[in-house]
Each structure stands twice: as C-alpha cells, then as structure tokens.
Amino acid sequence: MRENGQIFTTDLMIASAIFISILLMGIVYWNTTTNQISFHEEANERDEAIRYAANSLVSTQGDPSNWEYLIEISEINSIGLVSQKNVLDQQKIQKLIDFNITNYEEIKELLGITKYNLQILFTDFNGMVYYEFGLAPGIENEVSVTRRVALLEGKEILIKVKAWK
Amino acid sequence: MNTKAQISVEFLISIILVMLLFGFALFFYTEKNTEFINVQQTSEAQGTAQKLARTINEIHSAGNGVETKLYLNEIQGFDFNIEVSQNKVRVYWKDNFTSYALTTKNTQYFYGEASTVWVKNENNRIVVKYA
Numbered sequence: 391m392r393e394n395g396q397i398f399t400t401d402l403m404i405a406s407a408i409f410i411s412i413l414l415m416g417i418v419y420w421n422t423t424t425n426q427i428s429f430h431e432e433a434n435e436r437d438e439a440i441r442y443a444a445n446s447l448v449s450t451q452g453d454p455s456n457w458e459y460l461i462e463i464s465e466i467n468s469i470g471l472v473s474q475k476n477v478l479d480q481q482k483i484q485k486l487i488d489f490n491i492t493n494y495e496e497i498k499e500l501l502g503i504t505k506y507n508l509q510i511l512f513t514d515f516n517g518m519v520y521y522e523f524g525l526a527p528g529i530e531n532e533v534s535v536t537r538r539v540a541l542l543e544g545k546e547i548l549i550k551v552k553a554w555k
Numbered sequence: 556m557n558t559k560a561q562i563s564v565e566f567l568i569s570i571i572l573v574m575l576l577f578g579f580a581l582f583f584y585t586e587k588n589t590e591f592i593n594v595q596q597t598s599e600a601q602g603t604a605q606k607l608a609r610t611i612n613e614i615h616s617a618g619n620g621v622e623t624k625l626y627l628n629e630i631q632g633f634d635f636n637i638e639v640s641q642n643k644v645r646v647y648w649k650d651n652f653t654s655y656a657l658t659t660k661n662t663q664y665f666y667g668e669a670s671t672v673w674v675k676n677e678n679n680r681i682v683v684k685y686a
Binding site: 399402406409410413416417420424435438439442443445446449450453454455466467468469499500501502503504505 | 565569572573576579580583587594605609612613615616617618642655656657659660661679
C-alpha cells in the first residue's frame with residue numbers, strides 16, 4: 391500500500407509539473423504575442439499619421455489659405471504648403487520653418503502628430519537639404535518615414551516627413 | 556491502520572495540490588478573459604475612431620466639395636459615443652476613450668444615432684452628419 395501511494399504521488403507530481411510548464415508557456419506566449427501586436431499597431435498608427443500629414447502638406451493650401459500671413463497660430467485650422475496641388479509655396483514653407491522655434495508643438499498638433507516627434511525635410515534627389523523643420527531623430531529611434539515629390543520654383547524636390555516616439 | 560493513514564495523508568496532499576492548480580488555472584483564465592474583453596473593446600473603438608479619422612483626413616486633402624458616405628460598424632456588446640471636436644476624433648465607452656488626430660481643426664460634428672455618416676468638405680470645413 392505504501393509503495394502504491396508513493397507511485398500515485400509521483401505520477402501526480404509529474405503531471406502537475408507538465409501542466410504548470412504548459413500553463414507557463416501559454417502565459418509567456420500570450421504576453422509575447424500581445425507585445426508584438428502592440429508594437430506593430432503603434433508602428434502602423436505612426437505610419438498612417440505621417441501619411442496624412444504629408445498629404446495635407448502637398449495637397450492643400452492650409453486653412454485659411456493665407457495662413458502664412460497670420461501672426462497667431464491659434465487662428466490656423468490646418469497647414470498646407472502648396473499654392474496648387476503639388477506646387478509648393480516658398481512663403482508657406484518659410485513660415486513653417488519660422489514656427490519651428492516658437493510653435494513646434496502646435497504645428498505637430500495641426501498636422502495630427504501630437505503623440506510623436508516630427509521632422510520635415512525638403513531636399514533635392516541627391517539629399518541636399520533646402521529647408522528643415524522639427525527635430526532630428528536619434529539612431530536608436532524607431533522612425534516612420536514618408537516621402538512626397540512636389541515642385542518648388544519649377545524644380546522637383548523631395549519632402550520627407552519623419553515621426554518617432 | 557498505519558498504512559491506511561499514510562495513504563490518506565498522500566490523498567489529502569494530492570487533493571490540495573490539485574485544488575491549488577485548479578485555483579491557479581481559474582485565476583489565469585479569469586484574468587486573461589477580462590484582458591481579452593478589454594483588448595477587444597479597445598480595438599473595436601480604435602477601429603471606429605480610425606475609420607472616421609481616416610475618412611475626414613482624406614476628405615480634407617481631397618479639397619472643397621468632396622463628400623463620402625461612411626458606414627460605421629456597430630460595436631457588439633457595449634455602448635460607445637463618438638465625438639469630433641477640433642482636430643480630434645474621440646470614441647468613448649464605459650470610463651475609457653480613444654482618440655485619433657486629424658489634419659484640420661475646422662470640423663463640425665452633428666450628434667446622431669445612425670450607423671451611417673456623411674463626411675463633407677464644405678469650403679475647407681469638414682462636416683460630419685449622420686445619414
């Protein structure tokens with residue numbers, strides 16, 4: 391009887407150990423999967439935010455359309471940099487750059503990028519920078535980038551919008 | 556008698572162990588089930604906010620006069636409220652809310668109950684009205 395009892399307990403111990411191992415693996419797998427989903431969702435959300443910001447910049451004049459002449463940023467409803475679709479207005483770009491020092495956060499909000507840091511670069515196709523707005527991302531940051539081509543004074547330039555947390 | 560008593564002690568220990576395991580498994584199930592329901596609700600609310608925000612941003616970029624009709628999925632199992640205010644779309648449910656940023660502050664939102672909304676660009680103002 392004593393030996394039977396010992397066998398029964400050993401069996402139970404082994405079964406319990408296996409059960410706990412499976413349960414723990416389940417917990418670890420669940421947490422890993424949840425973290426991966428959150429990471430990808432965050433990246434997608436960031437990508438989408440800069441895509442819409444870039445579209446707004448190269449497709450609209452902003453609201454009001456003469457926002458570059460306004461002094462108070464609170465009077466601006468949206469930011470757009472073109473005089474007509476994909477044709478950049480240099481005065482609007484210059485006003486955006488001027489806001490960089492004083493109203494960086496407000497500009498981010500107007501572009502729908504409140505949650506992230508932002509950099510907008512206006513470059514030629516060789517990477518030469520004409521204008522720059524915002525902060526530069528660190529190499530350790532996970533950065534989303536979107537590019538748009540537009541005309542500035544008859545010349546094709548590249549607009550790179552970058553966002554990161 | 557001595558032998559029988561030893562078996563009973565083993566049995567008791569085994570039962571306690573099984574009960575502990577059962578308790579732990581039940582706790583794990585309950586916790587993950589609650590978490591899963593929260594994730595599901597958050598995800599559905601985010602999806603709804605994202606869908607409306609995406610449409611508003613597209614209509615804004617598309618320019619004056621553009622409009623579209625949007626079907627908002629009914630979120631199963633819980634009540635939610637949508638609000639478009641300045642450059643944010645917010646979806647509220649229970650004590651939570653999720654929000655999506657818009658590329659324009661010039662928005663006008665008419666509260667309603669229907670599952671279909673019209674999103675229009677009227678002179679650069681984005682008007683969201685229930686159908």
